[in-house]
Amino acid sequence: MDNPLSLRIEAFTRLSREDKAALNQLAARSVREIDARRDIIREGEPPRYVRLILDGWACRYKMLPDARRQIVSLFLPGDFCDLNVYILKEMDHNIGALTRVRFSEIGREAMDAVTTTHPRITQALWWHELVAMAVQREWTLNVGQRTAIERIAHLFVELFLRLKAVGLTRRDSCDFPMTQTDIAEATGLTAVHVNRTLQQLRRDGLIQLERKELTILDLDRLKDVAMFNPNYLHLNREGRHLDAND
Amino acid sequence: MDNPLSLRIEAFTRLSREDKAALNQLAARSVREIDARRDIIREGEPPRYVRLILDGWACRYKMLPDARRQIVSLFLPGDFCDLNVYILKEMDHNIGALTRVRFSEIGREAMDAVTTTHPRITQALWWHELVAMAVQREWTLNVGQRTAIERIAHLFVELFLRLKAVGLTRRDSCDFPMTQTDIAEATGLTAVHVNRTLQQLRRDGLIQLERKELTILDLDRLKDVAMFNPNYLHLNREGRHLDAND
DNA sequence: CGGGTAATTGACCCGGGTCAACAGCAGTGG
């Protein structure tokens, strides 16, 4: 019954059974699947749908004319891509699949229908959007001020906590499908330097990363290294005053 | 009649006379003023109002425990700070005044009242929010991938275009109240290096910057240096199909 | 077993940081 989607939303406020049903129905209507390394939508295209990641990892990225590339955000299961994007004429960035991704495409009408009839969901979606903005700000801080080891440590902690929130961690480890090149593009470093920095994190006994699985050996120390402040994730059920009670 | 606020919104869709009146009334209700270098709201505090910049420049910034500081966004006249923030329990960043700032504080009820009765404004506010997110992404790209000269050039072009959109430029120049330290904190560089890079931009005949006034001597070349793509500002009246016609 | 992608290593280099001194200038108060 509890999937990443409802877990994600309920990190803000508890939904009623009826809310959950409406949400799951919304998510189930039009499901698509795409291979790893393929683009879901490209810069310049008109955004027609809100997308919801059901399974797999995706990313938003931007490119410079000379092919420098920056991953500006990551989408994990339960994440929506841009509520209300269809207000804009064209995409100013790309969304690409890092792994094989299952996602649902939600049209404007379906979205509007749910939000007008389910105020609690509407509030939760607003919360989701505000959190997405907060994460984007934290990433700006990350690439702007942190050193290589701090950036990567920060990325690991953030992703671990986000995955945990949607039930996708096992004790102290989780899937971690990003390549070192992906990590480089998300942190504004080069792949070579990411490699060396990962070795340092391993040497320091902070993490283990092999076969696309990340194990965090010492979360507290890793947080310290990253100067991680979890406040920007707003995961403390901040909308609990809106909780449904059925 | 046309102030930065309505100019800003009408970069998306033309408002009716009544829309404008409602908007201006909203903006006029509770106006405050604050000195340069003071904080408008601090990390940890509960956000109670949506704020609208009427006059002056403000910024959002985040700090690391060791006092490294990153300006993650800038607010110019006509900009709203975070629609619907009051959904969150506490601020995860600070908002500070770069100059003396006049702004209005809009409570939740006033905001809700306007949006429920003025769908065109609601759409426009959504557009505003989506653009703010797009700008944040571009800033992540900026600090993540661009070199020093590219970053600063990009900042100048962005701010010039944003100021132009709200009628605050004169031909090829505009006020530019940021110090070199401010520029450094916005671009993830040091003040020393900003100083040297500014000298290079001057030597190259791209800009003039003195006495808090910026003059752009060659906008096309500056855009080239910055690899500036204006699409993320979404300033092309993308909501013109919603235009009012009175 | 072969081919392609991802990870690793070494040698070298450079953009931008650091530190420290100093100059310019605006505001403030006597």
Add this chain to the structure above:
DNA sequence: CCACTGCTGTTGACCCGGGTCAATTACCCG
């Protein structure tokens, strides 16, 4: 009117984190 103070901008000398280039090596998958 000037002296003082503090912020902002400027400069020089030096250094280092991280980039570049290029070659291997490991791994994955059909």
